Amino acid sequence: MTRKILHAADIHLDSPLQKLDRYDHAPVQRIRSATRAALRNLTELAISENVDLVVIAGDLYDGDWTDQNTGLAFVEQASTLVRAGIPMLVIRGNHDAANLMTSSLPLPSNPDGSEIFLSHDAAESRFFEPLGIVVHGMSFRSRAEKRNLAAKYPDPVSGLFNLGLLHTGLEGDSVHGNYAPCTAAQLTDKGYDYWALGHIHTRADLKIGDGPPIVFSGNIQGRHIREQGEKGCVIIDVDSKNQCEYQFHSLDVLRWFECQIDVTAMTQQDEVLDSYQDWITERLETADGRLLIPRVRLIGESPLHMKLHQNQANLVADLQAISVAHGAGEVWLEDLRVRTTAPTNRSVSVDLEGPMESLNHVLRSLGDDEDLPEIITSELEGLMKKLPKELRGSDDDAAFPVDDKQWMSQLLESATADVMARMDAAADGHTSEAKR
Ligand SMILES: [Mn+2]
Incomplete structure (x- = not known):
């Protein structure tokens, strides 16, 4: 018996796509509805590929909804899958952890009567007996999930295809955070047949040797310039011996x-x-x-x-x-x-002499000044206080990343070019005036 499982993660439904909808004339509607359209594509793909099960490895929602429409958009897609006879399992991640979501809507049940969301109280195993599949998984209770959740997952059930559904930052780093930490080696040792992971938005397989695929499917829709290229999900083909292969399918709009x-x-x-x-x-x-x-x-x-x-x-x-x-x-x-x-x-010596040359020298030497980040920070302080939070940004998306050497040198480069060009123009004006 062959079976198909669709693995997706990090839908971030209704997440605002950064830095676009603030521009006049931008195709705002198309941009705002992108994550919903990508989710619709997921449903359509699941039906057209006739998959047996859909699993979503966390961060279905970007955070608590601003209104019920976000929840309704998911209810609509889940219902379409249920009507097509396709069960679906979802875990909560750091963005949609149980305690972050104050609103909820009644969800449809799976065709077998089971719930779509997995518990945040304990790891559970969901059996799909007719399919010979068992899914082990656990939701985040709170955003800052520091426990090794995978360690709590049950042992594999022999004779079935064992799929682990987990939202994790693995060993963690400054970009992705140390959520539900674990290692690829620990996941391999668990003895499952496939790990469906979520959280890291770049598609990757961390398979070790002959171990099972350990797959981040990536998000289904890129949300900013650091999420480039094709985005989508994977479809896992499981053969009668519970061996599997998987393939990527794009869903982004x-x-x-x-x-x-x-x-x-x-x-x-x-x-x-x-x-x-x-x-x-x-x-x-x-x-x-x-x-x-x-x-x-x-x-x-x-x-x-x-x-x-x-x-x-x-x-x-x-x-x-x-x-x-x-x-x-x-x-x-x-x-x-x-x-x-x-x-x-x-030919610096020809173009620049006297005051221009010293000015150029001063501007160029600023780059070696160790106090520069501090000076610029204090210059920008007043402006920063007036900026709304979303424009100020934070961490890797800060409006003024003064600790970023590359940003700082570009700022200097740009300022130098600007000042020199103005001086040049002024000098030209002066010369032509003198000639006249
Ligand atoms: Mn996440």
Whole structure:
């Protein structure tokens, strides 16, 4: 008997997609409804692939709902699956831990009468006898789940396909947090046939040697520029000997990309725009109806360096116009990062002499000043206090990551280019005036 199980995680239903819906004219509706549309795709895939079971490894919800519509959106999809005779099991993760969710809605029961959510009081085993499958799992009670939950999971049941459903940050790191810590080796030792993990949004298999697949399916819809590329779920094919293979299926309705343009060989700003247009044309061929959200990143050592830094606002507007004009409604620019450098072979001694040379020297030497982060922090303090919390950001998404050396050097680079270009323009004006 062969069976199919769909494994997904980190739906983050109705999570706001960062930094987009604040722009005028952005395809706001499409962006806001992206996680719901991806979940609908999951339901459709489960039905069209005729899967026997759907498991969701935590963070179905992004947090407590602002209104009941988020819950209703899930009820709708769960009901569709139940009507199609497909059972579903969901555990709660750090984002939708039991004590964080104050609202709830009555959920449909699975076709066999069992509940969709797994307990947060103890690890449980759910048997699907006719399928020869048992799922072991446990929900988070609270966000900061520091216990090794996997250690509480029961021993495998022989003769059945044993699937472990777990939300975990594994050994933990600063980005993902140390939630429900455990190691891939501990999971392997458990003796299950497949580990369906959630929490880490990048797809990965941590299988050790001949051990079972230990799979993070990743989230089903990227939510910001750090969640690039295809997102979706995996479908596990289990054979009659309880051996399994799995395959990825994309579910996302919009996709984030970095569009890197090397401006080294360019002499005109228009060439940047041409290059971006080519990128759009190429990407649209494989977009498959998805909205593409590129962040344009300009790199390279170029005589355009100063100009690009100075004209950033105009350049963003130009790039957005090209996105709209050539993207056929399928492209929206996320943002621009100018990361170019000034040509090193520039004849500094000719261009810069006297006050300009000393100014350039002062600006360049700021980069070596150890107190710079502190100085900038104190300069920004007043502004930071006035910024609303969501714009201030935090950790890896902070508005002013003053401890980030790369950010700081780009800030300096940009400021230097700006000041020098202004001085240059002023000097030019002065010269032509003198000539006249
Ligand atoms: Mn999580």
